[in-house]
Amino acid sequence: MKTLSMKSLVGAMMLLSAPAFASSTTDFEASITAAKSPTSPGGTTIVRSEIRNALDAFLNDVGFGVDSTERAYLTTRVSDTSFQQSMTGTAAKYFADFYEVNDAVFTGYPLNLYPVAQTPAVLFGATGSFASARIHEGYIPNGQGIANQQTLGEAFSNAFGPQASIFEPITVRELIGQLSAYSYNVDEVEGAVAYITQISRNSNRLYRTGWSCRGCGAPGYTQGFAIAAVSTDRRFVRMMSVTTYAD
Known part of the structure; x- marks a missing residue:
């Protein structure tokens, strides 16, 4: 289960190291390479399920969600026209939605339900x-x-x-x-x-x-x-x- 801790996140984020970031980006890029394979479900085009699986790398590496360094990396992918065009419309929408909600801000805003x-x-x-x-x-x-x-x-x-x-x-x-x-x-x-x-x-x-x-x-x-x-x-x-x- 991809669990986001709601307490002590700021302190936990200070413990993150470069190897954790390297692992998440490496896993992400490996998934993207596999997704572009002609034998993958979408052929050389990245489909929604493939980008979802690839982005999970940023959630599963240390369990605290997308941190600021990973966010900066994803920003480069958001502005990468070639990468964006390699995805189907629904895959690009998932990437955009994921990027939006996972903004690496670990202080919640006042929302009372x-x-x-x-x-x-x-x-x-x-x-x-x-x-x-x-x-x-x-x-x-x-x-x-x-x-x-x-x-x-x-x-x-x-x-x-x-x-x-x-x-x-x-x-x-x-x-x-x-x-x-x-x-x-x-x-x-x-x-x-x-x-x-x-x-x-x-x-x-x-x-x-x-x-x-x-x-x-x-x-x-x-x-x-x-x-x-x-x-x-x-x-x-x-x-x-x-x-x-x-x-």
Whole structure:
């Protein structure tokens, strides 16, 4: 699981060394080389799944997310026209979304999420597996920051309890797939998608994360996933947390 620690990140980042950065960039470039192979899934063109796998190198190396040195490296790739043209449109969108949310800022901005007044059944227009889903929303005061990786993680933990994994950019199609894997009620899934994307429709900023916890709202172990939708100005956020397992 790609876990982002929400505490003591500044101190932890000071311990990062050049070899860790070298490892992440080396792994990234190795994945890119493989993705451009004629025998790869996209042939010589990099597809979304390949760029996603390659970018995981920056999340898995030390477990603290994208640091400032890695961010600077990714900036060179953002401005590399040849590299950008080597990706499909959906792959380039994933790269851009990943780059945006993982901005190497490890101080969260003030985002307080509060429970919405109505139940999921009312909001989605159907009752099913998401009847017990928890939905919170809120906004960052004007001029006090935007919803980046650190802010989303802290807001989730403060609102729902567990510590989240890394928030990963997703498409509406991936959102539908995520929800459909848990609920077989088509009306409920469609209602949930409509309600969630109401916030991100113009910005197309959707994220998902996994979480797990022992003693968070249940006697034993619980786990699940969360979806975050972010507005165009990156200030308003709507999150839904779903428990998929509890012992």
